[in-house]
Amino acid sequence: MKKSLLIIATLFTGAAMAAPQITLENVNPIEVSAQQEKVKIEADALPDAVKSTIAADETLKALPIAEAYQITQLDGTFLFEVIFDDGTEEKLTKKYDQEGKEIVN
Structure with a gap:
């Protein structure tokens, strides 16, 4: 009887010691992302400032x-x-603000 109690106590102690430790890490912090609305427009609807910036750029004005x-x-x-x-398969993408200034990422 004493042996079986000793064996049971040893098993429970071993199981308690072998249990993985729980660490509280913030793996995925909450990100607040603001949604921006992206709407497809015709090239003619671009502001005049953007059109003139494109026309002034020698590398872009010939590209459709x-x-x-x-x-x-x-x-x-x-x-x-x-x-x-x-x-090319990867098309050239540029971003401009309302004043026609190119935004470089």
Whole structure:
């Protein structure tokens, strides 16, 4: 009887010692992401400032515009994403603000 009690006590003690320790780590912190609205527009609908910036760039003015998007920012301003068809599988993408300044990431 004493042996069986000793064996049971040893098993429970061993199981308690072998249990994995739980660590409280914040693996995925909560990210607050603001949603921006991205709307496809016609190339003709781009602001004149953006069009003139594109026309002034020697590397871009000969390329056709494949797609254009208007992206609404949280502060109410707009960004414009213009995708140029440069003849490659990966098309050339540029972003501009409302004043026609290129936004470099």
